[in-house]
Amino acid sequence: MAGDASDPAFLTRAFRGAHAVHTLLPYDPASPDYHGDQDRLGESIVAAVRAAGVRHVVALSSVGADVPAGTGFLTSLFRQEQRLRALADVHVLALRPGYFFESVAAAADVVREHGVNVDAIAGDVPIPMVATRDVGDAAARALVARDWSGFAVRELLGPRDLTYAEATRILGDALGRPDLGYVQLPGEEMAAILVQAGFAPQVAALHVEFAGALGDGTIRAQERSVAGTRSTTTPTGFEDVVGELMGVAAP
Ligand SMILES: NC(=O)c1ccc[n+]([C@@H]2O[C@H](COP(=O)([O-])OP(=O)(O)OC[C@H]3O[C@@H](n4cnc5c(N)ncnc54)[C@H](OP(=O)(O)O)[C@@H]3O)[C@@H](O)[C@H]2O)c1
Incomplete structure (x- = not known):
């Protein structure tokens, strides 16, 4: 069923009869009320789980969702974990992946145009990064196995942590630009670039807070x-x- 996850009546119909459901809070960078939207979506999901009598939930969350504040847009995932944790008689598995490779590769167009990768994230801090296909795989396995009870957390961390500088080198190799560099921008400069790219100012500020917390x-x-x-x-x-994500042949 295709529909709007912020509509609990629709979601209840979609969930009814399911042994288990996979839930997530979509990320909308243009939202003028980011956390308000996330709270409405989160409450809709929890209301539908309750109304449909679903017993197992595999919820997409994130590394950092254990922290209540100061993590930019991730605080909405902390709040969603709390809502799910409060559900009585429902077994909830929170999957906490690291940074998606897709999010790094999203810089491909900027890199092609400007010959450099930029963000507000420190270039030398090792970050757990993961392929979304592995997140999907873990979610599918959990939905079938339903082998946890109560509220449980499973991190999904990729084969090794990468710094943003290392991830940029991998991007550069895929693009045939082995000397591609990464530059950490001051927060205000990065926020201005994001706003120009269509982010709501509030979400751009959340990105900068997120970068600092990483x-x-x-x-x-x-x-x-x-x-x-x-x-x-x-x-x-x-x-x-990386080759697949950037639309170029793998190196
Ligand atoms: N990006 C990262 O590095 C990262 C890392 C760890 C965790 N996470 C978390 O993972 C979650 C998913 O992130 P994402 O970037 O994969 O999400 P996303 O691409 O923004 O959204 C996922 C899906 O939700 C759909 N969607 C959007 N609004 C909807 C609505 N109101 N009702 C029903 N469906 C709706 C979108 O459909 P359409 O495409 O049709 O709009 C899209 O297919 C987020 O909670 C994020 O914080 C992300």
């Missing part, structure tokens, strides 16, 4: 690497998908 470690994975291994690792690397 850089200072406020947003971080809960599972630490032990001798280079983590149980939350996913298989696909950025090198594996």
Whole structure:
């Protein structure tokens, strides 16, 4: 059924009879009331889960959703986890992926035009990054297995953390520009670029707050690497998908 997730009556019809549902809060950079919209969507989802009598929910969340404030747009995912956690007799699995490779590759057009990658995110901080195909895979497995109880969290962290500088080098290799550089911009400068690209000013400010929280470690994975291994690792690397994401042949 195709419809608007902020309409709880529609969503209840869509969920009725389901053993399990996969839920997410879509990201709308043009929203003039970002957190208000996210709260309405989140409440609609929770109301529909309750009304339809669904017992298992696999909710797409994010690394950083454990932090209540100061993480930019991720605070709406903290709030959604709290709403889902409060559901009685419903088993909720919050999937907390790292940064999507797709989000890094979204800079492809800017990189092609300007020959440099820019953002407000620190270039030298290792960030867990993940392929959305692995997130989808984990969600599908969880929907079928339903092998957790109560409220549980599963991080999805990619084969290794990447700094933004490293991720930019991988982008550059895919584009045949091995010397492609990454420049961290001051927050106000990045916000102005985002507004020019169609972001609502409030969402541009949330991006800058998010970038700062990534850089200072406020947003971080809960599972630490032990001798280079983590149980939350996913298989696909950025090198594996970068060509496909940027619409060029893989290197
Ligand atoms: N991007 C990242 O790096 C990252 C990392 C970790 C977690 N996350 C989280 O993952 C979640 C999904 O992010 P995303 O960037 O993949 O989302 P997205 O592309 O913005 O949205 C996902 C889907 O939701 C649909 N949609 C939008 N508004 C809707 C509505 N009112 N009713 C029903 N469907 C609607 C969109 O359909 P249309 O395409 O047809 O509009 C799209 O297919 C977010 O909560 C985000 O915070 C993102």
